[in-house]
């Protein structure tokens with residue numbers, strides 16, 4: 001049995017779901033993969049940090065208000081010092097996305113990779129802003145930088161190309177990649193006003209208190225940029241994606257679509273044109289013949305067109321923090337097996 005001390009940087013919705021999943025799956029992973037692990041460090045933005053090289057009591061950490069209340073060393077310094085103290089071999093990062101430059105997650109992942117840890121991230125920012133640099137660090141250190149959960153949570157949009165589809169060229173893709181806007185549009189079809197639907201997504205913990213990242217299409221744009229970077233090899237910033245959100249969709253628009261037998265979806269599209277990509281995120285009325293028509297609530301979908309497989313679609317039904325956590329756990333197992 002090979003043993004891996006793990007650290008979690010970010011202990012919010014995703015970090016906590018990952019901690020719970022690691023607890024739930026421990027015995028199964030021990031016996032199926034001969035892989036054992038313990039969480040030896042947790043680091044947050046404003047809720048403290050804790051290190052215990054003998055293994056943190058994760059259940060207590062999940063129940064604690066602040067990490068100061070958990071037994072272990074309380075590192076007061078930088079992420080660097082935290083990683084060194086923890087003795088970890090794998091770092092999981094799930095801190096908020098920064099659309100502009102991917103920081104501070106880029107620095108956190110860089111530190112981990114330089115110190116010889118596998119870096120597993122749920123964050124789109126570093127993929128878009130530092131994919132080449134992080135990969136180079138991973139290669140140099142003979143470790144992995146994986147980020148499956150950054151787009152479509154637990155669905156293997158990156159892994160399927162990396163592991164099982166060698167030699168394919170991705171020509172274009174389209175999808176519904178933002179859950180919050182899809183829930184809002186679905187709720188509006190059921191009679192909610194735009195504002196009520198937004199409030200609902202905040203109540204269920206899907207949208208942030210400032211939901212503009214979702215509503216104005218930034219989250220979808222950064223996902224498109226991440227897919228273009230990794231699967232097409234074309235560097236694109238979210239700012240370069242032509243972007244229109246769903247703010248202007250009214251109840252009348254929803255009813256008009258319904259009367260024509262269509263539905264509004266925030267559709268993402270990207271097409272490779274030589275060494276560049278044309279990418280757009282905008283609301284579209286889709287007909288029943290579209291694979292997006294039946295994708296409702298928080299379900300997401302992406303359809304790839306390649307030089308060999310004409311259409312390959314992945315659908316993820318109602319994802320949430322636990323499916324995101326699963327993507328990270330799968331990255332971990334794929335990195336160490």
Ligand SMILES: NC(=O)c1ccc[n+]([C@@H]2O[C@H](COP(=O)([O-])OP(=O)(O)OC[C@H]3O[C@@H](n4cnc5c(N)ncnc54)[C@H](OP(=O)(O)O)[C@@H]3O)[C@@H](O)[C@H]2O)c1
Nearest residue numbers: 010011012013014044045046047094095096097122123321
């Ligand atoms: N929620 C999902 O289902 C989902 C799905 C796919 C991808 N993601 C991605 O996963 C990441 C986390 O999402 P989430 O919903 O878990 O966010 P969240 O609930 O807001 O949690 C973020 C965590 O990061 C910590 N943090 C903030 N700044 C930090 C810093 N500079 N250094 C260390 N820790 C820091 C926060 O600590 P404090 O609370 O103490 O500030 C908190 O523990 C995001 O990048 C998101 O885009 C999320």
